[in-house]
Amino acid sequence: MSSLKESAQRIQDKLLELGHTGKVVELPDNARTAQEAADAIGCETAQIAKSIVFRLESTGKPLLVVASGINRINEKAIGAKVGDTLCKADADFVRESTGYVIGGIPPLGHTEAILTLVDEDLFRYETIWAAAGHPKAVFQLTADDLVSFTQGELVSVK
Numbered sequence: 001m002s003s004l005k006e007s008a009q010r011i012q013d014k015l016l017e018l019g020h021t022g023k024v025v026e027l028p029d030n031a032r033t034a035q036e037a038a039d040a041i042g043c044e045t046a047q048i049a050k051s052i053v054f055r056l057e058s059t060g061k062p063l064l065v066v067a068s069g070i071n072r073i074n075e076k077a078i079g080a081k082v083g084d085t086l087c088k089a090d091a092d093f094v095r096e097s098t099g100y101v102i103g104g105i106p107p108l109g110h111t112e113a114i115l116t117l118v119d120e121d122l123f124r125y126e127t128i129w130a131a132a133g134h135p136k137a138v139f140q141l142t143a144d145d146l147v148s149f150t151q152g153e154l155v156s157v158k
Helices: 006-017 035-041 073-083 091-098 120-124 142-148
Strands: 050-057 063-069 084-087 117-118 128-131 137-141 153-155
Touching: 006 137, 035 050, 035 117, 035 128, 035 137, 050 091, 063 073, 063 091, 063 120, 063 142, 073 084, 073 117, 117 120, 117 142, 120 142, 120 153, 128 142, 137 142
Parallel strands: 050 128, 063 117, 117 153
Antiparallel strands: 050 063, 050 084, 128 137
């Protein structure tokens, strides 16, 4: 078995540090979208925990929303929840804030601490899958693990 890409290995190391026994898996094809990831893994799209980074307008800080793969994020409602306007984050901002490229953003192990909101709909599933630092890398966990590892706040993202 080949070794993990450096960015995926960082996530594997972080998971071990957190006491998670799951392994980062590198897929043969890119899993940049929730649908691509679900197809490659063989799970429902809703079981994909997609990590979306926004830039908060007033502070310029990042906000991470980890949502079920089938849910569209209601930016106005999330903005009201955090008391700020959500702005689109460009690729440079995302990489600078998280240390990872769009399409492979994990929910944890970022360059800096990031305010994180977790979609309550992820709790509908026994297991979920998240990106592991690279567009071809994923790992399995539970929604409880996700909230614990990210110190995220549970919300409705719809």
